[in-house]
Amino acid sequence: xxxxxxxxxxxxxxxxxxxxxxxxxxxxIVQPASVNGGDNLPVTxxxxxxxxxxxxxxxxxxxxxPKVWKARQNATVTFTSDISSxxxxxxxxxxxxxxxxxxxxxxxxxxxxxxxNGGNLIADYEWVAFYSNSSxxxxxxxxxxxxxxxxxxxxxxxxSFKLGYCVANxxxxxxxxxRFGSYFPGCFRVNGTGDLIDFCNPQLSSIDxxxxxxxxxxxxxxxxxxxxxxxxxASQVYMCMTGVxxxxxxxxxxxxxxxxxxxxxxxxxxxKDFWPRKLFNLADNQHLSSLRYYxxxxxxxxxxxxxxxxAPFTYTFKCQ
Amino acid sequence: xxxxxxxxxxxxxxxxxxxxxxxxxxxxxxxxxxxxxxAIIKASRNGTDITTRFDFSHFRINFSDxxxxxxxxVPFIVNRNGKWSFDDxxxxxxxxxxxxxxxxxxxxxxxxxxxxxxxxIITFSxxxxxxxxxxTLQKAN
Numbered sequence: 155x156x157x158x159x160x161x162x163x164x165x166x167x168x169x170x171x172x173x174x175x176x177x178x179x180x181x182x183i184v185q186p187a188s189v190n191g192g193d194n195l196p197v198t199x200x201x202x203x204x205x206x207x208x209x210x211x212x213x214x215x216x217x218x219x220p221k222v223w224k225a226r227q228n229a230t231v232t233f234t235s236d237i238s239s240x241x242x243x244x245x246x247x248x249x250x251x252x253x254x255x256x257x258x259x260x261x262x263x264x265x266x267x268x269x270x271n272g273g274n275l276i277a278d279y280e281w282v283a284f285y286s287n288s289s290x291x292x293x294x295x296x297x298x299x300x301x302x303x304x305x306x307x308x309x310x311x312x313x314s315f316k317l318g319y320c321v322a323n324x325x326x327x328x329x330x331x332x333r334f335g336s337y338f339p340g341c342f343r344v345n346g347t348g349d350l351i352d353f354c355n356p357q358l359s360s361i362d363x364x365x366x367x368x369x370x371x372x373x374x375x376x377x378x379x380x381x382x383x384x385x386x387x388a389s390q391v392y393m394c395m396t397g398v399x400x401x402x403x404x405x406x407x408x409x410x411x412x413x414x415x416x417x418x419x420x421x422x423x424x425x426k427d428f429w430p431r432k433l434f435n436l437a438d439n440q441h442l443s444s445l446r447y448y449x450x451x452x453x454x455x456x457x458x459x460x461x462x463x464x465a466p467f468t469y470t471f472k473c474q
Numbered sequence: 475x476x477x478x479x480x481x482x483x484x485x486x487x488x489x490x491x492x493x494x495x496x497x498x499x500x501x502x503x504x505x506x507x508x509x510x511x512x513a514i515i516k517a518s519r520n521g522t523d524i525t526t527r528f529d530f531s532h533f534r535i536n537f538s539d540x541x542x543x544x545x546x547x548v549p550f551i552v553n554r555n556g557k558w559s560f561d562d563x564x565x566x567x568x569x570x571x572x573x574x575x576x577x578x579x580x581x582x583x584x585x586x587x588x589x590x591x592x593x594x595i596i597t598f599s600x601x602x603x604x605x606x607x608x609x610t611l612q613k614a615n
Binding site: 221369428429 | 548600
């Protein structure tokens with residue numbers, strides 16, 4: 155008897171899910187292939203919402219962007235639709251605000267878990283979600299078209315990034331694939347200043363976090379699978395680091411010891427987490443401006459630098 | 475008849491003496507005791523678990539009444555020994571650190587009990603503000 159009731163409860167629950175709610179999709183997107191660093195990035199999303207039954211919800215739009223853009227402060231999102239008059243403002247949803255039907259997770263976490271990172275290879279991205287300032291009541295069996303206008307002021311950084319977009323509502327959240335629409339238009343380029351930060355293509359070496367200071371824990375990765383290097387057959391790989399101080403002086407740590415030994419991640423990929431302040435034994439009044447580094451084998455004979463060549467990889471310590 | 479009256483009187487007396495005023499005790503929040511030596515049992519950077527990737531094993535923070543000392547420093551909210559306090563001793567939501575000759579720094583504080591052991595979870599940025607670290611501390615044996 156108990157099982158019978160449970161079965162009916164599950165069937166009714168599923169029917170309710172099928173009946174109530176609405177499906178949302180992004181039909182098309184207008185986005186430039188590139189902008190200059192510091193310019194505004196205008197994006198238009200054409201969205202269709204189809205309801206099965208009446209619902210009153212806030213509209214949600216989210217963008218996947220590089221953290222360095224600080225899109226929470228530097229992005230505006232508005233939309234027009236068949237059921238509203240004029241441009242409708244949207245407001246960024248604070249981090250920590252639980253998403254509907256998200257098991258307690260907030261929107262950025264839920265978007266990352268359900269929709270992903272769009273294939274960006276450097277973990278320095280974030281989903282930023284916006285709610286419409288007003289809620290809207292839509293009747294059953296109605297089709298609504300909306301045009302979303304997103305405007306993001308980019309940073310001056312020189313980067314390529316796979317932008318992502320998602321639309322949903324404040325009732326259904328991301329509860330099932332038909333309840334939201336997502337779109338990843340491919341690799342987008344900002345022609346800015348400094349070394350290219352390439353989120354789109356595998357890098358021989360990368361540093362995480364992308365922005366840090368000498369008091370952060372820094373992760374250096376060497377991916378020997380990207381191209382053939384003299385370290386293809388190395389059983390152990392070591393970092394050879396030079397820290398450039400803000401005074402212009404430099405300090406080096408280049409011996410092959412446990413301090414510089416990297417951990418194997420398999421497939422000729424190596425990683426090391428270190429605290430620059432400790433690695434270079436800096437005094438309180440010493441600060442790093444950049445790193446120059448190579449990777450070596452255990453003997454120190456084979457040395458791999460930028461692009462697999464003799465020039466060092468470089469990393470600049472900064473927070474923006 | 476006499477017996478019935480006696481019986482009624484006995485029942486009434488029992489009823490009267492059975493009642494006594496209920497003493498309502500206001501539940502008190504347990505004191506958050508930080509005294510002792512704490513180790514890092516879990517660490518994350520920007521949401522990624524780095525507990526096993528970086529050597530946190532020797533780090534200790536030793537709390538006494540209002541002072542703390544640090545052994546084997548790792549990137550932390552403060553770099554030197556100093557004073558500490560809660561924002562509200564009874565219902566603390568933040569813990570404040572004031573290292574010697576430095577400005578006060580505050581961290582949101584969580585105080586959960588996991589597997590029967592009290593944990594302290596603090597969140598801070600030792601380098602860039604964009605980089606958020608969360609350490610879970612547990613009393614060292």
